[in-house]
Amino acid sequence: MTTGPYCAPLADAVAARVLLAAAMLPVADLEASQVELLGAWSSGELVGVIGLECHGRDALLRSLAVCAERRGQGIGTRLVGALEARARGAGVERLWLLTETAASFFAARGYRRVDRAAAPAALAASREFAALCPATATCMARTLTPLRA
Numbered sequence: 001m002t003t004g005p006y007c008a009p010l011a012d013a014v015a016a017r018v019l020l021a022a023a024m025l026p027v028a029d030l031e032a033s034q035v036e037l038l039g040a041w042s043s044g045e046l047v048g049v050i051g052l053e054c055h056g057r058d059a060l061l062r063s064l065a066v067c068a069e070r071r072g073q074g075i076g077t078r079l080v081g082a083l084e085a086r087a088r089g090a091g092v093e094r095l096w097l098l099t100e101t102a103a104s105f106f107a108a109r110g111y112r113r114v115d116r117a118a119a120p121a122a123l124a125a126s127r128e129f130a131a132l133c134p135a136t137a138t139c140m141a142r143t144l145t146p147l148r149a
């Protein structure tokens, strides 16, 4: 039986904030932007977090961080997979993200660079797009394959 980290919804944002702040990612708008957080746990300890911010059929993948001493063990990849499954279940067709630090990580996982101006209006108006991520951040997107009927 595998005892590796598992992913599940995270109700308490306090521990997530600690992880995100340590990775220097924005936490100011977590509640206001109605971000659904997923956590990765190992031996009862929160070791990673990722956030889904839905805007209709488009959604923002954001707030991905793995604690420094557990990086390189597949936890980030597992969190992205868990978030994509969650998004598909919620009817999301396209995931978007902004990153200053991990463009090649996402490129290796099916995300393609896109012009930030191509983002739909609701996403462009989100605080992450409009205020929190610098204009120099790389914008990426991935179309999700739909769930089979």
Ligand SMILES: CC(C)(COP(=O)(O)OP(=O)(O)OC[C@H]1O[C@@H](n2cnc3c(N)ncnc32)[C@H](O)[C@@H]1OP(=O)(O)O)[C@@H](O)C(=O)NCCC(=O)NCCS
Pocket (backbone or CB within 6 Å): 023, 025, 062, 063, 064, 065, 066, 067, 070, 071, 072, 073, 074, 075, 076, 077, 078, 097, 098, 099, 100, 101, 102, 103, 104, 105
């Ligand atoms: C990016 C991050 C979430 C990856 O998590 P992780 O658990 O280490 O990733 P995994 O173990 O699943 O994948 C490791 C692979 O990703 C690559 N990788 C890890 N961090 C990377 C980064 N910042 N940029 C590019 N590639 C990265 C590794 O080189 C490795 O590649 P390989 O599979 O070819 O060997 C983690 O490094 C992190 O928390 N970074 C700080 C916060 C951050 O930059 N978040 C993204 C903001 S949008």
